[in-house]
Amino acid sequence: PDEISIVGYDDVEIMAHLPPPLTTIRVDGDTVGRRAVAHLVARIEGKEADVPFECAADIVIRKSAGPPPKMQARRR
Secondary structure: OOOOOOEEEOOOHHHHHOOOOOEEEEEOHHHHHHHHHHHHHHHHOOOOOOOOOOOOEEEEOOOOOOOOHHHHHHHO
């Protein structure tokens, strides 16, 4: 995190226990899955899918991410 930040996606539980614990983006997989299926079914039926692609996401800050290097230099 002093030189580069690493961020994962989907908050796989094991990532919280790695050295360093991985910062991640958490989404509701059930919501994503339901929207994907609704979109697919509409397209199969020849309809325009009126399903939002956006969904809420949370960032879980752990130790694999830090401030940009320029900000660190100012803090010293």
